[in-house]
Amino acid sequence: xxxxxxxxxxxxxxxxxxxxxxxxxxxxxxxxxxxxxxxxxxxxxxxxxxxxxxxxxxxxxxxxxxxxxxxxxxxxxxxxxxxxxxxxxxxxxxxxxxxxxxxxxxxxxxxxxxxxxxxxxxxxxxxxxxxxxxxxxxxxxxxxxxxxxxxxxxxxxxxxxxxxxxxxxxxxxxxxxxxxxxxxxxxxxxxxxxxxxxxxxxxxxxxxxxxxxxxxxxxxxxxxxxxxxxxxxxxxxxxxxxxxxxxxxxxxxxxxx
Amino acid sequence: xxxxxxxxxxxxxxxxxxxxxxxxxxxxxxxxxxxxxxxxxxxxxxxxxxxxxxxxxxxxxxxxxxxxxxxxxxxxxxxxxxxxxxxxxxxxxxxxxxxxxxxxxx
Numbered sequence: 001x002x003x004x005x006x007x008x009x010x011x012x013x014x015x016x017x018x019x020x021x022x023x024x025x026x027x028x029x030x031x032x033x034x035x036x037x038x039x040x041x042x043x044x045x046x047x048x049x050x051x052x053x054x055x056x057x058x059x060x061x062x063x064x065x066x067x068x069x070x071x072x073x074x075x076x077x078x079x080x081x082x083x084x085x086x087x088x089x090x091x092x093x094x095x096x097x098x099x100x101x102x103x104x105x106x107x108x109x110x111x112x113x114x115x116x117x118x119x120x121x122x123x124x125x126x127x128x129x130x131x132x133x134x135x136x137x138x139x140x141x142x143x144x145x146x147x148x149x150x151x152x153x154x155x156x157x158x159x160x161x162x163x164x165x166x167x168x169x170x171x172x173x174x175x176x177x178x179x180x181x182x183x184x185x186x187x188x189x190x191x192x193x194x195x196x197x198x199x200x201x202x203x204x205x206x207x208x209x210x211x212x213x214x215x216x217x218x219x220x221x222x223x224x225x226x227x228x229x230x231x232x233x234x235x236x237x238x239x240x241x242x243x244x245x246x247x248x249x250x251x252x253x254x255x256x257x
Numbered sequence: 258x259x260x261x262x263x264x265x266x267x268x269x270x271x272x273x274x275x276x277x278x279x280x281x282x283x284x285x286x287x288x289x290x291x292x293x294x295x296x297x298x299x300x301x302x303x304x305x306x307x308x309x310x311x312x313x314x315x316x317x318x319x320x321x322x323x324x325x326x327x328x329x330x331x332x333x334x335x336x337x338x339x340x341x342x343x344x345x346x347x348x349x350x351x352x353x354x355x356x357x358x359x360x361x362x363x
Binding site: 049 | 260262263264278280281282284285325326327329331
């Protein structure tokens with residue numbers, strides 16, 4: 001009888017937990033769920049290791065490169081004004097490609113087409129530095145990806161991925177990040193999964209990393225085959241996550257445990 | 258590629274205790290890891306950090322393999338005179354990096 005009651009209790013818990021989408025006012029950045037020490041590290045620009053990449057990104061921004069011998073700054077000018085808000089609205093629709101592109105893909109497209117330089121590898125130091133420098137210019141601004149007729153199908157595809165069970169553990173993203181956020185998975189608090197601070201410095205990585213690296217890590221965690229860097233499925237998921245975090249404050253380069 | 262973030266208060270009162278924060282970009286490879294094919298990854302760490310104030314050494318640290326990447330070192334000193342604080346990191350594979358910051362003491 002006791003076992004039966006315990007089972008009933010568990011069932012009731014499970015029912016209350018699977019509440020579906022998080023209401024807008026209840027959304028929290030991972031920042032709010034981490035320790036005071038890690039928060040202090042993110043808030044102090046001289047203690048935030050992500051600023052090392054930002055610093056390097058500033059150098060790269062002003063350096064001539066490629067066969068065109070052109071620097072980012074020659075077209076875009078001062079990033080502090082020209083790149084303001086750019087990271088907060090990516091992935092953004094690229095009419096030439098007919099689909100949304102991430103900030104990393106945008107940087108590489110610029111390199112290949114305008115600077116006539118080879119594309120930078122995903123997660124390479126240079127690409128992280130440039131995206132961190134661009135993303136830094138959006139700090140404090142609200143996340144604002146454009147959702148219109150052109151991008152809606154891709155958001156919906158991303159949403160489908162978010163709610164689709166996959167991997168050997170047969171889990172969907174929402175089962176942790178909508179239904180069980182705030183609880184603990186081993187020693188760690190399960191966050192809501194809002195990409196408010198990418199690229200970010202993860203203490204576990206001892207490095208800066210992109211949202212795609214984080215998502216691939218999550219997929220490996222549920223024993224699913226991770227999508228390749230830059231894969232359409234991954235970009236759609238990123239677009240959906242940014243839409244899900246719409247209006248939240250952008251905080252790159254963030255620090256996370 | 259190496260660069261450092263230095264935070265020294267630009268001005269201070271004579272006799273005031275000031276906090277100095279430094280961070281340097283470095284992988285701090287322990288030397289205990291192996292690649293997927295089993296080859297040992299050679300150690301590559303910063304061994305020493307030295308801070309000087311107008312040429313006089315005010316702080317020194319020895320670093321070890323257990324210290325995380327991009328070492329952050331903060332310490333305090335007494336502002337005695339205007340001048341320059343110089344920081345030097347040296348390590349494996351001939352790693353050497355210097356940075357400095359001015360300070361005005363009133």
